[in-house]
Amino acid sequence: MAEPESPETAAEHERILREVDSTDTACLGPTLRSVYDGEEHGRFMEKLDARIRNHDREIEKMCNFHYQGFVDAITEFLKVRAEAQKLKNQVTDTNRKLQMESKKLVGAMEELKQCRLQQRNISATVDKLTQCLPVLEMDSKLREQMKSKRHYPALKTLEHLEHLHLPQVSHYRFCKVMVDNIPKLHEEIKEVSMSDLKDFLESIRKHSDKIGETAMKQAQQQRNLGNVVSQPSKAGGRRFKKDASAGSEPEVKSTSPTSEQDSGILDVEDEEEDEEVPGAQDLVDFSPVYRCLHIYSVLGARDSFESYYRKQRRKQARLVLQPPSNMHETLGGYRKYFNQIVGFFVIEDHVLHTSQGLVDRVYIDELWEMALSKTIAALRTHSSYCSDPNLILDLKNLIVLFADTLQGYGFPVNHLFDLLLEIRDQYSETLLKKWAGAFRNILDSDNYSPIPVANEEQYQKMVGQFPFHDPELEKQPFPKKFPFSEFVPRVYSQIKEFIYACLKFSEDLHLSSTEVDDMIRKSTNLLLTRTLSNCLQNVIKRRNVGLTELVQIIINTTHLEKSCRFLEEFITNITNVLPETVHTTKLYGTTTFKDARHAAEEEIYTNLNQKIDQFLQLADYDWMAVEAGSKASDYLVDLIAFLRSTFAVFTHLPGDSYAHSAMPGKVAQTACMSACKHLATSLTQLLLEAEVRQLSLGALQQFNLDVAECEQFARSGPVPGFQGDTLQLAFIDLRQLLDLFLQWDWSTYLADYGQPTCKYLRVNPTTALILLEKMKDTSRKNNVFAQFRKNERDKQKLIDTVAKQLRGLINTHHS
Secondary structure (H helix, E strand, C coil): CCCCCCHHHHHHHHHHHHHHHHCCHHHHHHHHHHHHHCCCHHHHHHHHHHHHHHHHHHHHHHHHHHHHHHHHHHHHHHHHHHHHHHHHHHHHHHHHHHHHHHHHHHHHHHHHHHHHHHHHHHHHHHHHHHHHHHHHHHHHHHHHHHHCCCHHHHHHHHHHHHHHHHHHHCCCHHHHHHHHHHHHHHHHHHHHHHHHHHHHHHHHHHCHHHHHHHHHHHHHHHHHHHHHCCCCCHHHHHHHHHHHHCCCCCCCCCCCHHHHCCCCECCCCCCCCCCCCCCHHHHECCHHHHHHHHHHHHCCCHHHHHHHHHHHHHHHHHHHCCCCCCHHHCHHHHHHHHHHHHHHHHHHHHHHHHCCCCCCHHHHHHHHHHHHHHHHHHHHHHHCCCCCHHHHHHHHHHHHHHHHHHHHCCCCCHHHHHHHHHHHHHHHHHHHHHHHHHHHHHHHHCCCCCCEECCHHHHHHHHHHCCCCCHHHHHCCCCEECCCCCHHHHHHHHHHHHHHHHHHHHCCCCCCHHHHHHHHHHHHHHHHHHHHHHHHHHHHHCCCCCHHHHHHHHHHHHHHHHCHHHHHHHHHHHHCCCCCCCCCCCCCHHHHHHHHHHHHHHHHHHHHHHHHHHHHCCCCCCCCCCCCCCCCCHHHHHHHHHHHHHHHHHHHCHHHHCCCCCCCHHHHHHHHHHHHHHHHHHHHHHHHCCCCCCCCHHHHHHHHHHHHHHHHHHHCCCCCCCCCCCHHHHHHHHHHHHHHHHHCCHHHHHHHCCCCCCCCCCCCHHHHHHHHHHHHCCCCCCCCCHHHHHHHHHHHHHHHHHHHHHHHHHHHHHC
């Protein structure tokens, strides 16, 4: 038996049934679900069936009640059915017609749908292409720029592509490929631009001399222009204008291949001759440097680029500063060396002013300091090999131009001018050597004869060459002779040429007039005191020089000595420094020519004495002769004849009559006195020499004849100007000695010895003793006292007594 239903369940089932009756069929789901969720759905089904049966009974009652109406409704429905069928047929027919007509519309609609779809696709495609097209255009432009080696524009394009365009289309696969390729392009641009820079560096290394040559030509033009008008050079103005504008637009705007090539050097050979010389910077295309600098700056590698550039330029500087081994041989070697250095620093100066920090002043100063020291060392070494003063002068002018060129670019060049002062000393030395050769040629080719002139034209020409004025000579008729020989005007002209040569070197050295004057005077003094003096001394000392030549040299040096004041005036005129100026160096020409004249005089005296010695070597005395001959010895007669002819030459020289030449009169007097003194001394030594051990009275008497011949020569006045018996005094010592022995006047000698009035005042007791000893030891056969043989002992005793007394005098004199 079933369990009784609880009130709650019954109430719930009742509620559900009411909801089923009142609720729309579409909403029965939740209601029925609540029945199945419970456990009393069986009872619910029973109640539901009961409820259905109740509704069926109510429907049946209602149908029975409305049956007639139902029948009527069916009848009406059947009528409507026929009408409905007719309407259906009409609708079917209408539908068929509509379907037939709508097929075209549907096709058009499908076509429209496809068109709309295509339109949307096309619009989307256009939008996407609009976004991608700038990227592709930039990529195409980039490739074209890379192909045409426009690397800096390519880098700019790549930068725009990377930061502006690619981020907008980054989801496309080709954009990712492009993004991945950007670092490779950066490296490629860096490598290619660095390659261009290397080509540029190599090009300017090869063409530095051309750049420097142009810069030095420009400096020469500026200097020449400055000598005419005090205006700044056009080229200089162009340079600063160029410097101000360069670097602000490193990108080359022109698209021509030439402007994009990194040739480095522009062709200037086709310029018109009348155009001004282009600035040194105008010869160089610096765009490779600017492009590479900006490329590395954009890529964040500026420091490495600056380091590389400076390192390479330092290497090139060392190569440029290495002079060729044969540079000193020609001026072209020096010029090429300077051109390369100037070209190097002109380029660096331009880079300094236009590259916005690629190089700085400290770097340039370090390079210049190194270059200056190496250049000065090289010039000091190579110039020392040079022996040609013309080459040294050209080198000096080249160094000045080199210094002026670099000074125009702001480089300090004081040390170069200090070097020029050193080279000036070497220049002076080479000039002295050159002029030494000139003087030697003049002196060797001179005939040492007075210069003859046949007419007034020749006379004036000579006076124009050498400052000479003699009223007496001017009064004489033509032909006439100048007192000096040809070498006087030639030497004077050479001295003036030397002064001009010294003046040429001092030009453009920024020296004051006083310094130039001092330099010229010191160099001229060296020329006179060393070079000319040595040449004159060599001429005077050479073996084959004759007495006539020596006398002419004396006359010549006298006139040259007097010309020194004209040389002083000449130097004053070309330097505009008065001789009275403080610290002005004086010319030492007077001393030089005096020394030369004295040397010539001494050489005359020496030559005469040597000739006398040669004659004396011919003396052949028989020191044991019993008696003397009837005349003087032959050698002495020949000697006296030589002396007479020699002094006759002195007397008849043309210069002797000129007021401007007191020589050779005094020289002749001195030479004659010197010859007589030397002859007297030599004869005395001949008598006293140790080889003559014994001496006879006959030999002494022959010797006396020779001395008398010498005295006769002295009395004859071989040279005018001597007063009284002045020349005879040269033989007074020998005369008194011979008289003492020949007259055997010992009592007078011994009694009056030491008194001013002594008859034999000039006889030295030592000399007398030596001669007495020679006579004492004579053999009996040829004894001096053979005539006194019967009293030989007494005479020998007398000699001993005289010898003893002479020794006493000698001892007393020494004590």
